[in-house]
Amino acid sequence: MSENYRDPSGNTEQFRAFVHTPEGTAPEAAPSRLPLIVGAAVVVLLVAVVAWLALG
Secondary structure (H helix, E strand, C coil): CCCCCCCCCCCCCHHHHHCCCCHCCCCCCCCCHHHHHHHHHHHHHHHHHHHHHHHH
16 A cells, blocks of 8 residues: 555545545446346256256
8 A cells, every 4th residue: 555545544535535425436336246046046946946856
């Protein structure tokens, strides 16, 4: 880390400037993992149905 780094919480003026930065400069939120979870559940269900049909 560089020695010139200033923690925005270091003083009130820096913190206020940090809080009032435009929304576009903030890091993007992580994408939702819900489709991945639903897809995994569907795959598990399909494998279970195929196994049940094959053994039945």
